[in-house]
Amino acid sequence: MLTLQTLLQDPALELRPLVPGPPGSLDQPALWLHNTELPDPSRYVRAGEIVLTNGLWLHETTAESFVGHLLTAGAAGLIFGLRKETPRTPDDLISACERAGLPLVEISIKVPFSAVTEAAADIYTEQRQDALVGLVRRGNALASAISHGAGATGVLSVLRREHRLPLVVVDRMGRSLAAADAELTPEQLRTVAGALARRPPPLELDLGDGTTATIFLVSAVSDIDAALLCLRPVAGLSRAEQDALEQTARFLSLEVAKQQAVHAIEQRYASELLDMILSGAQRAAEVPDRLRSFGVDPSAPLAVCALAFAAGEPLPGIADTVTDFFLGHGIAAVVAAGSQDVVAVLPWRRAAAELAVLAAELCDAVRRRFPDQRPVAGLGELASSAAELRRPLVQAREACRLLRRRSDQSVAAFAELGTHRLLLGLQDQETLGGFADTVLTPLREYDRKHAGELERTLRVFLANDGQFGTTATQLYVHVNTLRNRLTKIAELSGRDVTRTEDRVELFLALEADAMR
Incomplete structure (x- = not known):
């Protein structure tokens, strides 16, 4: 580091301190050197520079004025070079520096200012070299820490x-x-x-x-x-x-x-596990090995918990919060983020009531992490083994979906709620999709060709529990127009909305299509 003290320590420069300045002044880092003979160099001297001068300005201004200008510029110190005309540093310059608290150093008549500049350059070079060596050593140590x-x-x-x-x-x-x-x-x-x-x-x-x-x-x-x-x-x-x-x-x-890559792989594997479970018998054989890879015993009783926010899709980071929660409780769990919820599959050998308590604690932990959100958790029935996970998974997700619409409850098991969507969720997806297409495709084809609104009319009519007046008002049509549309729906689908059995089928077709 370039300081007046480091320059004084170089015997080849033949420097002699005359005014040390306030304590620590000689050890203050210096920006660089500035050689000047101007009576007022304040416009050119940068703060922190050491000024070198032979005193040629003595015939134009006083030492007091010259030192005052150096203080204004923020100079770090003054080196006065002796010459034949001034074989010793003027007393008035020494007195001015003492009063101003500006360090003053005298340089021998035999040593040119260029030697001081070369010494300063050597100090900077050595300092830079030390910094680069330290940078390389630190870089090697950091790379080693990561690689290990x-x-x-x-x-x-x-x-x-x-x-x-x-x-x-x-x-x-x-x-x-x-x-x-x-x-x-x-x-x-x-x-x-x-x-x-x-x-x-x-x-x-x-x-x-x-x-x-x-x-x-x-x-x-x-x-x-x-x-x-x-x-x-x-x-x-x-x-x-x-x-x-x-x-x-x-x-x-x-x-x-690296952490993000590992995390992404884990999330993909966890999401694939949910697909395996929902595929039923087609991929049932793969489920146990996938559970073992996450440290979950597939032969143990298993619980499924689905968590989501009451409003909107899951925020980034909710799956990590759920994972951290189970790790903090010493529970091995598979946590997968879906499009609408986060699902956890975990071993559970205790009573189902205790699972609800744990789910409530989970909601509290997520709420602390996301204070502006209201988390809800749905639970399915306990599965005796990995082979029985499909039903609890559907139950937990459906319970979670229903809780998102309620404001009075954050945790519930599906058995407390019950819904037709469970029955749909337990069906084969291909069969379910085929049923929905059979009922709805004729309506959609008609709407496409005639710019109609049969499907929307059906949805609004069922949402209003079959009330003609309310439905017509919402659709901005006459009741007779509504009746004509419902007649066309019956003609195309083969199902009459005035018959309870047919109305149920139409409703289930819309629900099955939504679940796809």
């Missing part, structure tokens, strides 16, 4: 060998991936997630309680996938610390990308 599976925690440990900083790695979902000498509250984690969602994200973040964090972005698969947070303001970090943090953030992108 040390994870984000191992990456932070490499950084902390050089810099004892409070650090946290947080992903864009607000989950803490690793920490060192720091811990964020759930509210602070949500604050970080919100900051990472901004475009562009802030470089500093107020975490409350007087804590300011500097953010170093981590980009992996997406634009911004995580952040390395140092719980200090950027002004409190040295250049070396900032460089080390930026390098560590780049290596963390490799670790985060």
